[in-house]
Amino acid sequence: MKTLLNIIWFVLCGLWMAILYTIAGIVMCILIITIPFGLQAFKLAGFVLWPFGRTAVRKDSAGAGSLIGNIIWVVLVGWELAIAHVVTAAALAITIIGLPLAWANLKLIPLSLFPFGHAVVPIDEARGGVAFS
Numbered sequence: 001m002k003t004l005l006n007i008i009w010f011v012l013c014g015l016w017m018a019i020l021y022t023i024a025g026i027v028m029c030i031l032i033i034t035i036p037f038g039l040q041a042f043k044l045a046g047f048v049l050w051p052f053g054r055t056a057v058r059k060d061s062a063g064a065g066s067l068i069g070n071i072i073w074v075v076l077v078g079w080e081l082a083i084a085h086v087v088t089a090a091a092l093a094i095t096i097i098g099l100p101l102a103w104a105n106l107k108l109i110p111l112s113l114f115p116f117g118h119a120v121v122p123i124d125e126a127r128g129g130v131a132f133s
Contacts (some may be wrong), residue, residue: 002052009101013088017105020084021045024077030045037073047120048110051104055123062117069116073120081112 006014025041036103047054059066070078089105092098111118 005052005100006131008097009051010049010086012098012101013092013105014051017084017088018045020081021048022118024081028077034076036069036078040069040073041077041115042115043120044111044115048108053123056111056118056121059117059119066117070114073115074113078113078115081099082109085112 021041022045025038025045028038028041077127085105085108089102092105093101
């Protein structure tokens, strides 16, 4: 089932969202100081491309650095990516087949706003932590 959902997701919104995250990563890699944000955007692009079967869990080692990184992320690109998820979810919710995908898109909003301090792992390996998708 997750393979079918991933294929439908890829066609309807996964490719486009991954392109947005990749563009954000490229823009962030222009300056040396924002390269960690660019790398995070590239990691999220891979997750947004094929989200079903994987989840994001909170790292226990996340601390003040993650908090500062998340604040900077929201100001620079987080809010734009969250708006893109909302718009995509609204477009998917028009059809019945798109409703589960719209819901999955909405569940990705917290991760698009606050990605630092999370790791993407297969659902089978997720033990504890907060799951977003």
